[in-house]
Amino acid sequence: MAHAAPRPRRAIERGGTTDLLSERAHRAALVVLPVLLGLVYGYWAAANRRYGGPITGWNLLFGFLTALVFAVVLMTLMALAPKLRREVHAVAWAAFCGIAVGFLFSQSGGSVLRSTALALAVTAGVFGIMFYRFYTREDAQGHRVDRP
Incomplete structure (x- = not known):
């Protein structure tokens, strides 16, 4: 039978996960x-359009241009959305995802009504x-709760 590897008491009380990447790597990932x-989104939109x-x-x-707009909006959302209340935070991500999917579908020749319906469905799910x-x-104030 497999058993969990023993951990020092200090590591158990500290909790959390081990961060394998440095702070610099996290900033670069942003x-x-x-x-x-x-770039993937721009390529996909251009391929749909042609x-x-x-x-x-x-x-x-x-x-x-599609890649540039997508990247700028995503970076802005990643920077500003965590400062919003949880309801508005969820609406911001949902709107971004719904608009992105609806735009991609519209580039493939779908009707405006089908694009809108798909965007609304994705928005509701997200x-x-x-x-x-x-x-x-x-x-309730929007502060992250540390999970055990």
Whole structure:
């Protein structure tokens, strides 16, 4: 039978997890992650827009501008959203995700009504998940609660 490895009493009382990356790596991830996600999103939007046709200069420009806007909005959301109350925090993430998915779908040639319906469905789902997450990890004033 497998047993848990013994830990010193001090480590048990301290709790939490071991942080493998340095503070510098965490700060770099706050920029690198949105840029990488923005590039993927921009490529995806440009690919949807060209409908499998040849890659043109306008298509590349559209992809890079989409990537830039996505990355800037994501970085802004990552910086400002934690300062909001949990309800508004959840609404901000839900709106961002719903708009992003609706825009991608609209670039593939779907109707405005289907794009809107999909965006609203994604927004509702993300809001439910994020509200639950923030509600269980913050107190009423918005301060994070340390979990045992």
